[in-house]
Amino acid sequence: MDSDLFINPGASTSLGEFRVSGQAPYKLDLSWPKHPELFTGRVFAVAVDHIASRVYVAQRGDDIPKVLVFNIDGDLVQAWTNTSSIEEPHGIFLANATSDPTVWITDVGNGPFGHTVKQYSPSGKLLQVLGTPGKAGSSLSPLQFDQPAEVFVHSSGEIYIVDGDGGTNNRLLKLSKDLQVLWMHGEAGSGLAQFSIPHSVCVDGSQRVWVADRGNKRIQVFNSITGDWLGSWGSCFKEDSPYSVSV
Template identity: 80%
Template sequence: MALLLFIMFMCGAISSHIASRSHADFRVSGRALYKLDISWPRNPELFTGQVFAVAVNHLRGRVYVAQRGENIPKVLVFSTDGELLQAWNTSSLEMPHGMFLANASADPTLWITDVGNGPFGHTVKQYSPTGKLLRVLGSPGKAGSSLSPLQFDQPAEIFIHSSGEIYIVDGDVNNRLIKLSPDLQVLWMHAERGSGLAQFYIPHSVAVDRYQRVWVADRGNKRIQVFNSVTGDWLGSWGSCFKDDAPCSIRFTPDQKYIVVAQLNTNQITLLEAPPIGIIGQCQVISTIELAEDVKPHLVDLDLKSSDLYVAEIGAGQAQKFVPLSAAGV
Protein backbone atom coordinates (compact mmCIF):
# COMPACT_ATOMS: atom_id res chain seq x y z
CA MET A 1 0.00 0.00 0.00
CA ALA A 2 2.79 2.39 0.91
CA LEU A 3 4.54 1.60 -2.37
CA LEU A 4 1.33 2.29 -4.29
CA LEU A 5 0.88 5.65 -2.58
CA PHE A 6 4.49 6.55 -3.37
CA ILE A 7 4.01 5.68 -7.04
CA MET A 8 0.80 7.73 -7.16
CA PHE A 9 2.60 10.68 -5.55
CA MET A 10 5.47 10.48 -8.03
CA CYS A 11 3.11 10.25 -10.99
CA GLY A 12 1.25 13.27 -9.69
CA ALA A 13 4.50 15.15 -9.26
CA ILE A 14 5.60 14.24 -12.77
CA SER A 15 2.27 15.26 -14.30
CA SER A 16 2.41 18.50 -12.34
CA HIS A 17 5.90 19.08 -13.68
CA ILE A 18 4.72 18.50 -17.24
CA ALA A 19 1.69 20.76 -16.74
CA SER A 20 3.90 23.49 -15.34
CA ARG A 21 6.31 23.29 -18.26
CA SER A 22 3.37 23.48 -20.69
CA HIS A 23 3.05 27.12 -19.64
CA ALA A 24 6.61 27.81 -20.80
CA ASP A 25 5.59 28.60 -24.39
CA PHE A 26 6.40 32.17 -25.29
CA ARG A 27 7.14 34.45 -28.22
CA VAL A 28 9.23 37.59 -28.41
CA SER A 29 8.37 40.61 -30.51
CA GLY A 30 10.63 43.60 -30.99
CA ARG A 31 14.21 43.35 -29.79
CA ALA A 32 15.10 39.99 -28.19
CA LEU A 33 16.50 40.80 -24.76
CA TYR A 34 15.66 37.69 -22.72
CA LYS A 35 15.26 33.95 -23.11
CA LEU A 36 13.55 31.47 -20.81
CA ASP A 37 15.65 29.32 -18.49
CA ILE A 38 13.66 26.07 -18.66
CA SER A 39 15.84 24.46 -15.98
CA TRP A 40 14.69 26.85 -13.23
CA PRO A 41 13.57 25.78 -10.73
CA ARG A 42 14.78 22.20 -10.67
CA ASN A 43 11.49 20.92 -9.26
CA PRO A 44 8.59 23.12 -10.44
CA GLU A 45 6.10 20.75 -8.81
CA LEU A 46 7.10 22.32 -5.49
CA PHE A 47 4.80 25.23 -6.33
CA THR A 48 1.52 24.29 -4.66
CA GLY A 49 -0.56 27.48 -4.76
CA GLN A 50 -1.17 30.68 -6.69
CA VAL A 51 2.16 32.46 -7.11
CA PHE A 52 1.78 36.20 -6.56
CA ALA A 53 5.21 37.72 -5.95
CA VAL A 54 8.94 37.18 -6.23
CA ALA A 55 11.99 38.94 -4.74
CA VAL A 56 15.70 38.40 -5.34
CA ASN A 57 18.71 38.79 -3.06
CA HIS A 58 21.43 39.18 -5.69
CA LEU A 59 24.30 39.07 -3.18
CA ARG A 60 23.30 35.83 -1.49
CA GLY A 61 21.82 34.11 -4.52
CA ARG A 62 18.34 33.70 -3.05
CA VAL A 63 14.97 33.91 -4.77
CA TYR A 64 11.87 34.30 -2.59
CA VAL A 65 8.51 33.26 -4.04
CA ALA A 66 5.19 34.08 -2.32
CA GLN A 67 2.18 31.88 -2.94
CA ARG A 68 -1.41 31.66 -1.71
CA GLY A 69 -3.45 28.64 -0.74
CA GLU A 70 -4.72 26.60 2.18
CA ASN A 71 -2.28 24.55 4.24
CA ILE A 72 0.74 25.36 2.09
CA PRO A 73 3.97 27.25 2.80
CA LYS A 74 3.40 30.90 1.93
CA VAL A 75 7.04 31.55 0.95
CA LEU A 76 9.43 29.25 -0.91
CA VAL A 77 13.13 30.10 -0.94
CA PHE A 78 15.16 28.94 -3.93
CA SER A 79 18.77 29.39 -4.92
CA THR A 80 19.39 31.23 -8.17
CA ASP A 81 20.40 27.80 -9.50
CA GLY A 82 16.90 26.50 -8.83
CA GLU A 83 17.36 24.42 -5.68
CA LEU A 84 14.69 24.67 -2.97
CA LEU A 85 16.39 25.85 0.21
CA GLN A 86 13.53 26.57 2.58
CA ALA A 87 9.74 26.77 2.93
CA TRP A 88 8.10 29.17 5.37
CA ASN A 89 5.17 27.63 7.20
CA THR A 90 4.35 30.88 9.00
CA SER A 91 0.89 31.49 10.43
CA SER A 92 1.43 35.26 10.45
CA LEU A 93 1.01 35.57 6.67
CA GLU A 94 -2.49 35.21 5.25
CA MET A 95 -2.60 36.36 1.61
CA PRO A 96 0.72 37.66 0.30
CA HIS A 97 0.48 40.12 -2.55
CA GLY A 98 3.69 42.15 -3.06
CA MET A 99 7.24 41.47 -1.89
CA PHE A 100 10.53 43.39 -1.72
CA LEU A 101 14.05 42.44 -0.61
CA ALA A 102 15.65 45.36 1.24
CA ASN A 103 19.23 46.13 2.30
CA ALA A 104 20.82 43.17 0.54
CA SER A 105 24.38 44.27 1.26
CA ALA A 106 24.24 44.48 5.06
CA ASP A 107 21.20 43.13 6.89
CA PRO A 108 18.72 41.83 4.31
CA THR A 109 15.05 41.64 5.19
CA LEU A 110 11.98 40.67 3.21
CA TRP A 111 8.92 42.92 3.16
CA ILE A 112 5.56 41.39 2.21
CA THR A 113 2.18 43.06 1.78
CA ASP A 114 -0.70 41.00 3.20
CA VAL A 115 -4.18 41.59 1.74
CA GLY A 116 -5.93 38.96 3.86
CA ASN A 117 -9.17 39.72 5.71
CA GLY A 118 -8.27 37.74 8.81
CA PRO A 119 -6.56 38.81 12.05
CA PHE A 120 -3.17 39.35 10.35
CA GLY A 121 -4.34 41.03 7.14
CA HIS A 122 -4.25 44.58 5.76
CA THR A 123 -0.64 44.96 6.80
CA VAL A 124 2.93 45.19 5.55
CA LYS A 125 5.28 42.74 7.27
CA GLN A 126 9.06 42.64 7.59
CA TYR A 127 10.71 39.21 7.88
CA SER A 128 14.23 37.94 8.38
CA PRO A 129 15.70 35.88 5.51
CA THR A 130 14.67 32.73 7.39
CA GLY A 131 11.06 33.76 7.98
CA LYS A 132 11.12 35.34 11.43
CA LEU A 133 8.56 38.13 11.76
CA LEU A 134 10.40 41.34 12.70
CA ARG A 135 7.91 44.18 12.29
CA VAL A 136 4.34 44.88 11.21
CA LEU A 137 3.17 48.12 9.58
CA GLY A 138 -0.52 48.86 9.81
CA SER A 139 -3.28 47.63 12.09
CA PRO A 140 -3.53 43.81 11.82
CA GLY A 141 -6.99 42.69 10.82
CA LYS A 142 -8.34 46.25 10.60
CA ALA A 143 -8.72 47.78 7.16
CA GLY A 144 -8.65 51.55 7.15
CA SER A 145 -7.10 54.75 5.88
CA SER A 146 -5.80 56.33 9.09
CA LEU A 147 -2.26 57.68 9.24
CA SER A 148 -2.15 57.70 13.04
CA PRO A 149 -2.33 54.88 13.78
CA LEU A 150 -1.17 53.73 10.37
CA GLN A 151 -3.73 51.62 8.53
CA PHE A 152 -3.97 50.01 5.10
CA ASP A 153 -6.72 48.45 3.05
CA GLN A 154 -5.24 45.64 0.94
CA PRO A 155 -1.81 47.21 0.38
CA ALA A 156 -0.50 46.14 -3.01
CA GLU A 157 3.28 46.60 -2.96
CA ILE A 158 6.21 48.19 -1.15
CA PHE A 159 9.59 49.55 -2.27
CA ILE A 160 12.40 50.25 0.18
CA HIS A 161 14.99 52.75 -1.05
CA SER A 162 18.66 52.36 -0.10
CA SER A 163 18.17 55.42 2.14
CA GLY A 164 15.64 53.45 4.19
CA GLU A 165 12.72 55.51 2.90
CA ILE A 166 9.59 53.47 2.26
CA TYR A 167 7.11 53.73 -0.63
CA ILE A 168 3.77 51.91 -0.43
CA VAL A 169 0.90 51.67 -2.91
CA ASP A 170 -2.23 51.02 -0.93
CA GLY A 171 -4.78 49.12 -2.92
CA ASP A 172 -8.02 49.69 -4.78
CA VAL A 173 -9.92 51.15 -1.80
CA ASN A 174 -7.56 53.81 -0.46
CA ASN A 175 -5.87 54.38 -3.83
CA ARG A 176 -2.82 55.85 -2.10
CA LEU A 177 0.85 56.32 -2.74
CA ILE A 178 2.59 56.94 0.59
CA LYS A 179 6.21 57.83 1.29
CA LEU A 180 7.42 57.09 4.83
CA SER A 181 10.68 58.01 6.50
CA PRO A 182 12.80 55.20 7.99
CA ASP A 183 11.14 55.93 11.36
CA LEU A 184 7.69 55.63 9.71
CA GLN A 185 6.76 59.31 9.54
CA VAL A 186 4.61 60.28 6.53
CA LEU A 187 6.75 62.48 4.26
CA TRP A 188 4.21 62.94 1.49
CA MET A 189 1.19 61.20 0.05
CA HIS A 190 -1.22 61.15 -2.89
CA ALA A 191 -4.57 59.67 -1.89
CA GLU A 192 -7.30 60.67 -4.29
CA ARG A 193 -9.20 58.26 -6.49
CA GLY A 194 -9.68 59.34 -10.07
CA SER A 195 -8.09 59.58 -13.49
CA GLY A 196 -6.54 63.04 -13.19
CA LEU A 197 -2.95 63.98 -12.46
CA ALA A 198 -1.67 62.37 -9.25
CA GLN A 199 -4.96 60.49 -8.83
CA PHE A 200 -5.13 56.70 -8.79
CA TYR A 201 -7.45 53.84 -9.52
CA ILE A 202 -5.91 50.62 -8.17
CA PRO A 203 -2.22 51.54 -7.82
CA HIS A 204 -0.53 48.16 -7.99
CA SER A 205 3.27 48.45 -8.11
CA VAL A 206 5.95 51.02 -7.28
CA ALA A 207 9.66 51.48 -8.03
CA VAL A 208 12.21 54.28 -7.60
CA ASP A 209 14.95 54.98 -10.13
CA ARG A 210 18.43 56.49 -9.69
CA TYR A 211 17.17 59.94 -10.73
CA GLN A 212 14.88 60.41 -7.71
CA ARG A 213 11.74 59.50 -9.61
CA VAL A 214 8.94 57.29 -8.32
CA TRP A 215 7.18 55.13 -10.91
CA VAL A 216 3.72 53.77 -10.11
CA ALA A 217 1.72 51.20 -12.07
CA ASP A 218 -1.73 52.84 -11.99
CA ARG A 219 -3.53 49.69 -12.99
CA GLY A 220 -7.15 50.82 -13.09
CA ASN A 221 -6.24 53.81 -15.26
CA LYS A 222 -4.02 51.75 -17.60
CA ARG A 223 -1.02 54.00 -17.13
CA ILE A 224 2.22 54.62 -15.28
CA GLN A 225 2.54 57.83 -13.28
CA VAL A 226 5.86 59.40 -12.29
CA PHE A 227 6.65 61.58 -9.27
CA ASN A 228 9.59 63.41 -7.75
CA SER A 229 10.72 61.21 -4.87
CA VAL A 230 11.80 64.17 -2.72
CA THR A 231 8.82 66.50 -3.10
CA GLY A 232 6.12 64.15 -4.37
CA ASP A 233 5.44 66.47 -7.33
CA TRP A 234 3.83 64.89 -10.38
CA LEU A 235 6.28 64.63 -13.28
CA GLY A 236 4.48 62.78 -16.03
CA SER A 237 2.34 59.88 -17.18
CA TRP A 238 2.57 57.06 -19.71
CA GLY A 239 -0.58 55.55 -21.14
CA SER A 240 -0.06 55.03 -24.86
CA CYS A 241 1.73 51.69 -24.34
CA PHE A 242 -1.17 50.22 -22.36
CA LYS A 243 -4.21 50.45 -24.61
CA ASP A 244 -4.88 46.71 -24.48
CA ASP A 245 -3.98 45.96 -20.87
CA ALA A 246 -2.87 47.74 -17.74
CA PRO A 247 0.58 47.57 -16.15
CA CYS A 248 0.60 45.29 -13.09
CA SER A 249 4.26 45.38 -12.10
CA ILE A 250 7.12 47.78 -12.64
CA ARG A 251 10.85 47.22 -12.10
CA PHE A 252 14.09 48.54 -13.62
CA THR A 253 16.90 46.51 -15.12
CA PRO A 254 20.13 46.93 -13.10
CA ASP A 255 21.61 49.37 -15.63
CA GLN A 256 18.28 51.24 -15.60
CA LYS A 257 18.13 51.24 -19.40
CA TYR A 258 14.78 49.46 -19.39
CA ILE A 259 11.59 49.35 -17.38
CA VAL A 260 10.11 45.86 -17.04
CA VAL A 261 6.32 45.77 -16.90
CA ALA A 262 4.01 42.78 -16.40
CA GLN A 263 0.57 42.84 -18.03
CA LEU A 264 -1.63 40.18 -16.49
CA ASN A 265 -4.64 39.96 -18.81
CA THR A 266 -2.66 39.93 -22.07
CA ASN A 267 -0.01 37.60 -20.59
CA GLN A 268 2.89 39.85 -21.51
CA ILE A 269 6.18 41.06 -20.10
CA THR A 270 7.02 44.38 -21.76
CA LEU A 271 10.36 46.17 -21.69
CA LEU A 272 10.15 49.92 -22.13
CA GLU A 273 12.98 52.34 -22.75
CA ALA A 274 13.73 54.19 -19.50
CA PRO A 275 13.99 57.95 -20.02
CA PRO A 276 17.07 59.89 -18.95
CA ILE A 277 17.11 62.40 -16.13
CA GLY A 278 14.76 65.32 -16.53
CA ILE A 279 12.74 63.77 -19.35
CA ILE A 280 9.60 61.66 -19.07
CA GLY A 281 8.27 61.99 -22.62
CA GLN A 282 6.28 59.15 -24.17
CA CYS A 283 6.71 55.45 -23.50
CA GLN A 284 8.47 53.36 -26.10
CA VAL A 285 8.22 49.55 -26.25
CA ILE A 286 11.55 47.87 -26.95
CA SER A 287 10.64 44.21 -26.47
CA THR A 288 7.61 42.11 -25.58
CA ILE A 289 7.63 38.57 -24.18
CA GLU A 290 4.26 37.03 -25.00
CA LEU A 291 3.54 34.17 -22.60
CA ALA A 292 1.00 31.37 -22.93
CA GLU A 293 -2.63 32.39 -22.71
CA ASP A 294 -3.34 31.30 -19.14
CA VAL A 295 -0.03 32.21 -17.43
CA LYS A 296 -1.19 35.54 -15.91
CA PRO A 297 2.08 37.26 -14.92
CA HIS A 298 1.51 39.32 -11.78
CA LEU A 299 4.69 40.82 -10.28
CA VAL A 300 8.35 40.63 -11.33
CA ASP A 301 11.80 41.20 -9.87
CA LEU A 302 15.33 41.28 -11.25
CA ASP A 303 18.65 40.02 -10.02
CA LEU A 304 20.72 43.20 -9.70
CA LYS A 305 23.94 41.29 -10.35
CA SER A 306 23.07 39.06 -13.31
CA SER A 307 20.02 40.95 -14.70
CA ASP A 308 18.05 37.69 -14.56
CA LEU A 309 14.30 38.33 -14.63
CA TYR A 310 11.92 36.39 -12.38
CA VAL A 311 8.17 36.39 -13.05
CA ALA A 312 5.43 35.40 -10.57
CA GLU A 313 2.58 33.80 -12.50
CA ILE A 314 -0.86 33.43 -10.93
CA GLY A 315 -2.49 31.38 -13.67
CA ALA A 316 0.42 29.00 -14.19
CA GLY A 317 0.94 28.66 -10.44
CA GLN A 318 4.69 29.08 -10.74
CA ALA A 319 7.61 31.47 -11.00
CA GLN A 320 9.81 31.48 -14.10
CA LYS A 321 13.31 32.75 -14.76
CA PHE A 322 14.39 34.59 -17.90
CA VAL A 323 18.06 35.26 -18.55
CA PRO A 324 19.46 38.14 -20.61
CA LEU A 325 20.85 37.40 -24.03
CA SER A 326 24.56 38.20 -24.01
CA ALA A 327 24.32 40.33 -27.12
CA ALA A 328 21.35 42.29 -25.84
CA GLY A 329 23.30 44.57 -23.58
CA VAL A 330 20.80 44.34 -20.73
Protein backbone atom coordinates in the same frame (compact mmCIF):
# COMPACT_ATOMS: atom_id res chain seq x y z
CA MET B 1 23.88 54.01 -19.88
CA ASP B 2 20.66 52.51 -21.31
CA SER B 3 17.55 52.51 -19.15
CA ASP B 4 15.42 49.39 -18.88
CA LEU B 5 11.81 49.57 -17.73
CA PHE B 6 10.06 46.23 -17.22
CA ILE B 7 6.27 46.09 -17.05
CA ASN B 8 3.99 43.10 -16.44
CA PRO B 9 1.07 43.74 -18.82
CA GLY B 10 -1.53 41.94 -16.71
CA ALA B 11 -3.57 39.43 -18.67
CA SER B 12 -0.80 38.99 -21.22
CA THR B 13 1.43 35.96 -20.74
CA SER B 14 4.60 37.84 -21.60
CA LEU B 15 6.77 40.40 -19.86
CA GLY B 16 6.95 43.75 -21.56
CA GLU B 17 10.33 45.44 -21.77
CA PHE B 18 10.74 49.02 -22.89
CA ARG B 19 14.33 49.97 -23.60
CA VAL B 20 15.94 53.15 -24.84
CA SER B 21 18.37 51.25 -27.06
CA GLY B 22 20.19 47.94 -27.38
CA GLN B 23 19.14 44.30 -27.28
CA ALA B 24 16.78 42.72 -24.78
CA PRO B 25 19.06 41.43 -21.98
CA TYR B 26 16.87 38.55 -20.72
CA LYS B 27 15.27 35.38 -22.03
CA LEU B 28 12.80 32.90 -20.53
CA ASP B 29 14.33 29.81 -18.86
CA LEU B 30 11.68 27.07 -19.00
CA SER B 31 13.81 24.71 -16.88
CA TRP B 32 13.66 26.95 -13.77
CA PRO B 33 12.88 25.93 -11.08
CA LYS B 34 13.95 22.32 -11.27
CA HIS B 35 10.84 21.07 -9.44
CA PRO B 36 7.85 23.29 -10.27
CA GLU B 37 5.57 20.89 -8.39
CA LEU B 38 6.88 22.55 -5.21
CA PHE B 39 4.52 25.42 -5.99
CA THR B 40 1.50 24.06 -4.13
CA GLY B 41 -0.34 27.39 -4.09
CA ARG B 42 -0.92 30.35 -6.37
CA VAL B 43 2.30 32.25 -7.01
CA PHE B 44 1.89 36.01 -6.57
CA ALA B 45 5.29 37.66 -6.21
CA VAL B 46 9.06 37.17 -6.46
CA ALA B 47 12.13 38.96 -5.10
CA VAL B 48 15.82 38.25 -5.73
CA ASP B 49 18.79 38.59 -3.37
CA HIS B 50 21.59 38.99 -5.92
CA ILE B 51 24.28 38.99 -3.22
CA ALA B 52 23.30 35.68 -1.61
CA SER B 53 21.94 34.25 -4.89
CA ARG B 54 18.53 33.54 -3.41
CA VAL B 55 15.08 33.84 -4.99
CA TYR B 56 12.08 34.41 -2.71
CA VAL B 57 8.68 33.37 -4.09
CA ALA B 58 5.41 34.22 -2.32
CA GLN B 59 2.39 31.99 -2.83
CA ARG B 60 -1.20 31.87 -1.58
CA GLY B 61 -3.14 28.89 -0.29
CA ASP B 62 -4.26 27.08 2.84
CA ASP B 63 -1.83 25.06 4.95
CA ILE B 64 1.16 25.69 2.68
CA PRO B 65 4.45 27.57 3.14
CA LYS B 66 3.71 31.13 2.08
CA VAL B 67 7.32 31.73 0.94
CA LEU B 68 9.68 29.37 -0.90
CA VAL B 69 13.37 30.19 -1.22
CA PHE B 70 15.43 28.89 -4.16
CA ASN B 71 19.03 29.24 -5.22
CA ILE B 72 19.84 30.66 -8.63
CA ASP B 73 20.05 27.15 -10.11
CA GLY B 74 16.43 26.49 -9.14
CA ASP B 75 16.96 24.20 -6.14
CA LEU B 76 14.70 24.69 -3.12
CA VAL B 77 16.83 25.73 -0.15
CA GLN B 78 14.14 26.75 2.34
CA ALA B 79 10.39 26.90 2.88
CA TRP B 80 8.87 29.28 5.40
CA THR B 81 6.67 26.81 7.26
CA ASN B 82 5.90 29.03 10.27
CA THR B 83 4.02 31.75 8.39
CA SER B 84 0.74 31.98 10.28
CA SER B 85 1.19 35.77 10.26
CA ILE B 86 0.86 35.82 6.45
CA GLU B 87 -2.65 35.47 5.04
CA GLU B 88 -2.65 36.51 1.38
CA PRO B 89 0.72 37.80 0.18
CA HIS B 90 0.49 40.22 -2.71
CA GLY B 91 3.90 41.89 -3.07
CA ILE B 92 7.38 40.90 -1.89
CA PHE B 93 10.57 43.00 -1.77
CA LEU B 94 14.17 42.26 -0.73
CA ALA B 95 15.82 45.19 1.08
CA ASN B 96 19.46 45.91 2.02
CA ALA B 97 20.88 42.84 0.30
CA THR B 98 24.46 44.12 0.62
CA SER B 99 24.43 44.53 4.40
CA ASP B 100 21.48 43.26 6.43
CA PRO B 101 18.88 41.75 4.10
CA THR B 102 15.22 41.64 5.09
CA VAL B 103 12.12 40.52 3.23
CA TRP B 104 9.06 42.77 3.03
CA ILE B 105 5.61 41.39 2.21
CA THR B 106 2.29 43.14 1.61
CA ASP B 107 -0.72 41.20 2.90
CA VAL B 108 -4.19 41.80 1.42
CA GLY B 109 -5.96 39.20 3.55
CA ASN B 110 -9.18 40.05 5.39
CA GLY B 111 -8.38 38.04 8.53
CA PRO B 112 -6.65 39.05 11.78
CA PHE B 113 -3.24 39.59 10.10
CA GLY B 114 -4.35 41.24 6.86
CA HIS B 115 -4.21 44.82 5.53
CA THR B 116 -0.57 45.11 6.59
CA VAL B 117 3.01 45.43 5.36
CA LYS B 118 5.39 43.07 7.17
CA GLN B 119 9.16 42.81 7.49
CA TYR B 120 10.83 39.41 7.93
CA SER B 121 14.32 38.04 8.33
CA PRO B 122 15.63 35.91 5.43
CA SER B 123 14.64 32.80 7.40
CA GLY B 124 11.05 33.97 7.94
CA LYS B 125 11.16 35.52 11.42
CA LEU B 126 8.65 38.36 11.76
CA LEU B 127 10.48 41.61 12.60
CA GLN B 128 7.82 44.32 12.39
CA VAL B 129 4.33 45.08 11.12
CA LEU B 130 3.18 48.29 9.43
CA GLY B 131 -0.52 49.06 9.57
CA THR B 132 -3.25 47.84 11.90
CA PRO B 133 -3.52 44.03 11.63
CA GLY B 134 -6.98 42.87 10.66
CA LYS B 135 -8.42 46.38 10.31
CA ALA B 136 -8.77 48.04 6.94
CA GLY B 137 -8.73 51.83 6.97
CA SER B 138 -7.30 55.10 5.72
CA SER B 139 -5.89 56.58 8.93
CA LEU B 140 -2.33 57.89 9.00
CA SER B 141 -2.18 57.88 12.80
CA PRO B 142 -2.40 55.06 13.60
CA LEU B 143 -1.29 53.93 10.17
CA GLN B 144 -3.85 51.80 8.36
CA PHE B 145 -4.03 50.18 4.93
CA ASP B 146 -6.78 48.60 2.86
CA GLN B 147 -5.28 45.84 0.72
CA PRO B 148 -1.76 47.28 0.22
CA ALA B 149 -0.46 46.02 -3.11
CA GLU B 150 3.30 46.52 -3.03
CA VAL B 151 6.21 48.02 -1.09
CA PHE B 152 9.61 49.39 -2.14
CA VAL B 153 12.29 50.04 0.50
CA HIS B 154 15.05 52.42 -0.58
CA SER B 155 18.67 51.94 0.53
CA SER B 156 18.17 55.04 2.71
CA GLY B 157 15.51 53.17 4.69
CA GLU B 158 12.65 55.23 3.27
CA ILE B 159 9.58 53.19 2.35
CA TYR B 160 7.19 53.59 -0.59
CA ILE B 161 3.82 51.81 -0.48
CA VAL B 162 0.98 51.60 -2.99
CA ASP B 163 -2.21 50.99 -1.02
CA GLY B 164 -5.33 49.96 -2.85
CA ASP B 165 -5.57 46.57 -4.54
CA GLY B 166 -9.33 46.94 -4.89
CA GLY B 167 -9.86 48.33 -1.38
CA THR B 168 -11.13 51.73 -0.28
CA ASN B 169 -7.78 53.47 -0.69
CA ASN B 170 -6.09 54.52 -3.91
CA ARG B 171 -2.88 56.07 -2.68
CA LEU B 172 0.90 56.22 -2.78
CA LEU B 173 2.70 56.86 0.52
CA LYS B 174 6.30 57.65 1.36
CA LEU B 175 7.41 56.86 4.92
CA SER B 176 10.61 57.90 6.65
CA LYS B 177 12.94 55.35 8.20
CA ASP B 178 11.15 55.90 11.53
CA LEU B 179 7.77 55.34 9.81
CA GLN B 180 6.57 58.95 9.64
CA VAL B 181 4.50 59.90 6.58
CA LEU B 182 6.65 62.25 4.44
CA TRP B 183 4.19 62.73 1.59
CA MET B 184 1.18 61.05 0.06
CA HIS B 185 -0.99 61.08 -3.03
CA GLY B 186 -4.29 59.55 -2.09
CA GLU B 187 -7.28 60.37 -4.24
CA ALA B 188 -9.23 58.02 -6.47
CA GLY B 189 -9.71 59.16 -10.05
CA SER B 190 -8.10 59.45 -13.45
CA GLY B 191 -6.55 62.91 -13.13
CA LEU B 192 -2.94 63.84 -12.45
CA ALA B 193 -1.61 62.08 -9.31
CA GLN B 194 -4.90 60.22 -8.92
CA PHE B 195 -5.14 56.43 -8.98
CA SER B 196 -7.41 53.54 -9.78
CA ILE B 197 -5.85 50.46 -8.16
CA PRO B 198 -2.20 51.52 -7.76
CA HIS B 199 -0.67 48.09 -8.10
CA SER B 200 3.13 48.36 -8.16
CA VAL B 201 5.88 50.82 -7.18
CA CYS B 202 9.63 51.18 -7.69
CA VAL B 203 12.25 53.92 -7.40
CA ASP B 204 15.10 54.49 -9.84
CA GLY B 205 18.52 56.09 -9.42
CA SER B 206 17.32 59.47 -10.67
CA GLN B 207 14.93 60.20 -7.77
CA ARG B 208 11.85 59.07 -9.67
CA VAL B 209 9.01 56.94 -8.30
CA TRP B 210 7.25 54.75 -10.88
CA VAL B 211 3.71 53.55 -10.15
CA ALA B 212 1.67 51.03 -12.15
CA ASP B 213 -1.78 52.64 -12.11
CA ARG B 214 -3.63 49.50 -13.11
CA GLY B 215 -7.23 50.70 -13.36
CA ASN B 216 -6.24 53.74 -15.39
CA LYS B 217 -3.99 51.70 -17.72
CA ARG B 218 -0.96 53.92 -17.25
CA ILE B 219 2.34 54.43 -15.47
CA GLN B 220 2.65 57.57 -13.33
CA VAL B 221 5.98 59.09 -12.27
CA PHE B 222 6.77 61.25 -9.22
CA ASN B 223 9.77 62.99 -7.69
CA SER B 224 10.90 60.75 -4.84
CA ILE B 225 12.05 63.68 -2.68
CA THR B 226 9.16 66.13 -3.01
CA GLY B 227 6.38 63.86 -4.23
CA ASP B 228 5.73 66.18 -7.18
CA TRP B 229 4.00 64.63 -10.17
CA LEU B 230 6.39 64.38 -13.14
CA GLY B 231 4.33 62.72 -15.83
CA SER B 232 2.37 59.69 -17.00
CA TRP B 233 2.63 57.12 -19.74
CA GLY B 234 -0.30 55.12 -21.06
CA SER B 235 -0.06 55.03 -24.84
CA CYS B 236 1.13 51.40 -24.89
CA PHE B 237 -1.65 50.03 -22.64
CA LYS B 238 -4.58 49.90 -25.04
CA GLU B 239 -5.86 46.50 -23.92
CA ASP B 240 -3.86 45.07 -21.00
CA SER B 241 -3.25 47.07 -17.84
CA PRO B 242 0.17 47.37 -16.15
CA TYR B 243 0.20 45.07 -13.13
CA SER B 244 3.82 45.61 -12.07
CA VAL B 245 6.77 47.83 -12.89
CA SER B 246 10.51 47.49 -12.24
CA VAL B 247 13.42 49.71 -13.23
